[in-house]
Amino acid sequence: TSNQMWGGRFAAGPDAIMEAINASIGFDRRLAAQDIAGSRAHAAMLAATGIISDSDAEAMREGLLTVLSEIEEGRFEFSTALEDIHMNVEARLKAIIGDPAGRLHTGRSRNDQVATDFRLWVRDQLDATEAGLKALIGALLGQAEAGADWVMPGFTHLQTAQPVTWGHHMMAYVEMFARDLGRVRDARVRMNECPLGAAALAGTSFPIDREMTAKELGFDRPSANSLDAVSDRDFALEFLGAASICAMHLSRFAEELVIWSSAQFRFVALSDRFSTGSSIMPQKKNPDAAELIRAKIGRIFGANVALMTVMKGLPLAYSKDMQEDKEQVFDAADNLMLALAAMEGMVRDMAPQRAALEAAAGSGFSTATDLADWLVRVLGMPFREAHHVTGSLVAKAEAKGCDLPDLSLEEMQSVHGEIDASVYDVLGVHNSVASRMSYGGTAPEQVRAQIARWKEVLT
Ligand code: ARG
Numbered sequence: 001t002s003n004q005m006w007g008g009r010f011a012a013g014p015d016a017i018m019e020a021i022n023a024s025i026g027f028d029r030r031l032a033a034q035d036i037a038g039s040r041a042h043a044a045m046l047a048a049t050g051i052i053s054d055s056d057a058e059a060m061r062e063g064l065l066t067v068l069s070e071i072e073e074g075r076f077e078f079s080t081a082l083e084d085i086h087m088n089v090e091a092r093l094k095a096i097i098g099d100p101a102g103r104l105h106t107g108r109s110r111n112d113q114v115a116t117d118f119r120l121w122v123r124d125q126l127d128a129t130e131a132g133l134k135a136l137i138g139a140l141l142g143q144a145e146a147g148a149d150w151v152m153p154g155f156t157h158l159q160t161a162q163p164v165t166w167g168h169h170m171m172a173y174v175e176m177f178a179r180d181l182g183r184v185r186d187a188r189v190r191m192n193e194c195p196l197g198a199a200a201l202a203g204t205s206f207p208i209d210r211e212m213t214a215k216e217l218g219f220d221r222p223s224a225n226s227l228d229a230v231s232d233r234d235f236a237l238e239f240l241g242a243a244s245i246c247a248m249h250l251s252r253f254a255e256e257l258v259i260w261s262s263a264q265f266r267f268v269a270l271s272d273r274f275s276t277g278s279s280i281m282p283q284k285k286n287p288d289a290a291e292l293i294r295a296k297i298g299r300i301f302g303a304n305v306a307l308m309t310v311m312k313g314l315p316l317a318y319s320k321d322m323q324e325d326k327e328q329v330f331d332a333a334d335n336l337m338l339a340l341a342a343m344e345g346m347v348r349d350m351a352p353q354r355a356a357l358e359a360a361a362g363s364g365f366s367t368a369t370d371l372a373d374w375l376v377r378v379l380g381m382p383f384r385e386a387h388h389v390t391g392s393l394v395a396k397a398e399a400k401g402c403d404l405p406d407l408s409l410e411e412m413q414s415v416h417g418e419i420d421a422s423v424y425d426v427l428g429v430h431n432s433v434a435s436r437m438s439y440g441g442t443a444p445e446q447v448r449a450q451i452a453r454w455k456e457v458l459t
Helices: 016-022 025-048 054-072 085-097 099-103 110-146 166-191 210-216 226-231 234-260 288-311 320-349 354-362 368-379 383-400 409-415 421-427 429-435 444-458
Strands: 151-156 159-165
Touching: 025 054, 025 085, 025 110, 025 210, 025 320, 054 085, 054 099, 085 099, 085 110, 110 166, 110 226, 110 234, 110 320, 110 444, 151 166, 151 354, 151 429, 159 166, 159 354, 159 429, 166 234, 166 444, 234 288, 234 320, 288 320, 354 429, 368 383, 368 421, 368 429, 383 409, 421 429, 429 444
Parallel strands: none
Antiparallel strands: 151 159
């Protein structure tokens, strides 16, 4: 038997394989609430413009609410033969209200319908991502505030570079996640146009009111070109792009947490709530959440590449290729939300180890730059020469197996005669960080200013 929605010209039904490759109901059922909201707005508009009767529209709007509650309560029977969520809902509406249901699809197509549903879904997801990012940023601000003046090593090439403050390091991630927040907000502003009423591709001859449906669904305006409206998936790509960059940030932080929680570093203790044990090694406490967050970029960026590749080279207007958009976005969205929540929990729970951080901050000749700067400032030495002299002092300490502050004044003077005891002031890690008062620098005062600024912006 041919399809009840479009089978007029068909004598036979589809092959089972055709049905299997064609059906999207297995995943687009997640658009049920959006689909019903879109249909209810469309029905109201059809009545307001006199295209259908008020009583038909009322029956549709009521019936659609019944369908929604059936779906929400798990009482709805999805049918693969009905392909997708749009036809499943409409067929059920027909079973509930009868003939008036057949008028719902006046002046629209599944093409503008799915574009509208998916946009609504992605818009909700952008809002959820914004909330997730804000929660994570809140957790980071808490860590930054608690350890604004705690010292730790700063790295380049993962080699000790200069001492920094714990708060400064946390605030670097706040900057990253705040940019992610900005990307999500930008995307939402750009995507908030309503495709409904573009119909199949060319618009419709019915006197529809696209402003009305756009407004009802919370869009800023109807999309301006019907061909573009049904063909555009930029909003999904922008979400995936923002999600990819955010997942990349998460992976960098996760990597640091994996390193920092190792027995060799011991910079942080992760909570039991966000760690797992080993079934064979009793001593183990593994940072699995951090590792999984580190890995999530794989599928999220994968979704970005997949959808970009689906869209590449597609001629206008709608092609069934575009049905491949949803699973990628659903998977990326689910995993991004999970990663954000897990990271937020880990950050809230983790205990930075102040003593270990401070001990590490002073090792590895981390204040060598401070020493070179002292030679410039106090002895008036050109920086290049100061760099060389300091290098000799580092070599001396290394040969002796000690850190720079452990060299005696005599040993220092054997490298350069004019060095005096005031040099020891700059070799301490606290003085080192406190001196870096340049705007955006690691001095606790600067870090506290950063924290105050973000707190104000974000509340
Ligand atoms: N399930 C389809 C999709 O996700 C809905 C649109 C179908 N349109 C069509 N012309 N067959 O894209």
